[in-house]
Amino acid sequence: MVKGKIAIRKINCSKSRQVTFFKRRTGLLKKAKELSILCDAEIGVIIFSCTGKLYDYASTSMNSVIERYNKMKQDNQQQSITAAAIQFLQTETESLNQQLRCLQECNRRLMGEELSKLGLEDLKNLENVLEMGLKNVRSRKDQIHMEEMRELKRKVDDVEQENVQLRKKLRVVGRDHRESDGEFFAETSCNKERSKMSSQAIPYEDDMPERIVLQLSLQPKPYLLDVQKAASG
Template structure:
């Protein structure tokens, strides 16, 4: 008779789960050792139990195998980054209108749409910036007009006071009216 197939799901009973973990861990390590011996391959297995305890098997030095593993992935990552960098450089060149000979009609249309969308955003931001500058200048202009009006009033009052003391000045009442008209106009 053959063995009954058990469903692969979490074992609810803690004791049974621990016993199964221990047996299967030993079986995995035994199979890893057999694989390394039969095929002259380098094998490393790392297991963390549910309690966080570390178990490991290595056909050679775990440190040297892990370094080799990281170097392989670093090279893959580096190659991926180089490819991504090259794609981005080519995309920038396309956006600048360079190296367009290899693009088909669909790619050219997509590029044109992207450039037009970008130009629309640039124009919108430029318009927004100009409106902000105009509002800033208008506020400054209004503030200067108010300051000018205050100074004009102070000047007329000062000239009037000097005239009230009987001091003869070029700011007589007639000249005050003329000066007021000149300042207003």
């Protein structure tokens, strides 16, 4: 008699559920063992019954199987994350490339190139954009000119103020110099006057004439007598 297929759903009868669990658990563990032997596979099976009992099978060691499982799971997650990141980067790169192509095309049109594909309305829009851009450029240029003029005026004012200060310092220095020269000339004149007066009052020894002292001798000298005798003879 051929067994009919049973529906895969929860068995309500607890006794029938226990019998089915025992049979299928035994068959599952047997198949796992056979698979590990035939195919040289590392297999670990963990079963918890509805009553909370633990049944397990490991071809090598349950700890090594669980450790290998966790490692492989992490690697798979990283690979998934890497694959998702690569996909995102590829999508983002394609979007950026598309934007770059659009910008290059707009730039060429602003330079007056590749206008053959544009219609009348597109050309009018391009003309408005260029006029607006030219207006902004001129406004910015005028602003820069005004800023430069203000800066130059500030520098001129600083130089003039510095010149005023220097002129004041020169006037003060000139006045002090003239006063010091006047005192010097007055002192020199006074010294000259004092020297003149002292020279008139007390003459120097070098300026005094030499005195000639004449001494009259009453007794004639012997050689004078000889001279007189020769003259009378």
